[in-house]
Amino acid sequence: RQYDAVIAGCVPVVASDDALWAFSNEAGLDGPLDPSEFALHVPEAGLAQRNASLLEAVDAARSRLDALRSHGSKAAWAYRYYAPGAYEHDPLVQGRFPDGGATKVLVRELERRARGSRWPACE
Numbered sequence: 001r002q003y004d005a006v007i008a009g010c011v012p013v014v015a016s017d018d019a020l021w022a023f024s025n026e027a028g029l030d031g032p033l034d035p036s037e038f039a040l041h042v043p044e045a046g047l048a049q050r051n052a053s054l055l056e057a058v059d060a061a062r063s064r065l066d067a068l069r070s071h072g073s074k075a076a077w078a079y080r081y082y083a084p085g086a087y088e089h090d091p092l093v094q095g096r097f098p099d100g101g102a103t104k105v106l107v108r109e110l111e112r113r114a115r116g117s118r119w120p121a122c123e
Helices: 002-007 044-050 054-060 062-079 101-115
Strands: none
Touching: 002 062, 044 054, 054 062, 062 101
């Protein structure tokens, strides 16, 4: 659902210490996206210790929401399998190959893996 939120133009609020974004630079990964630029992360411990609500966390970030939305619109490209557009029918059923950013980023990551620049090379 967090990816759907980004694609819909919303700012996702993630209240989990274990959630990682695909194609991100989190946890030492070298992906092209920085989730702190388009999503709010609320540490689990912070919610429990202060008895704070997610709404309070969003309210505290109110001054950053426009910037988060702006970066979110750029990040949405990486999470779409099909380029934005009005489709009368499902493009996959019509035999149209996915042409969105997610496909391009995924292919790039697979190419890096095959060359051995991400993990040991495939044999």
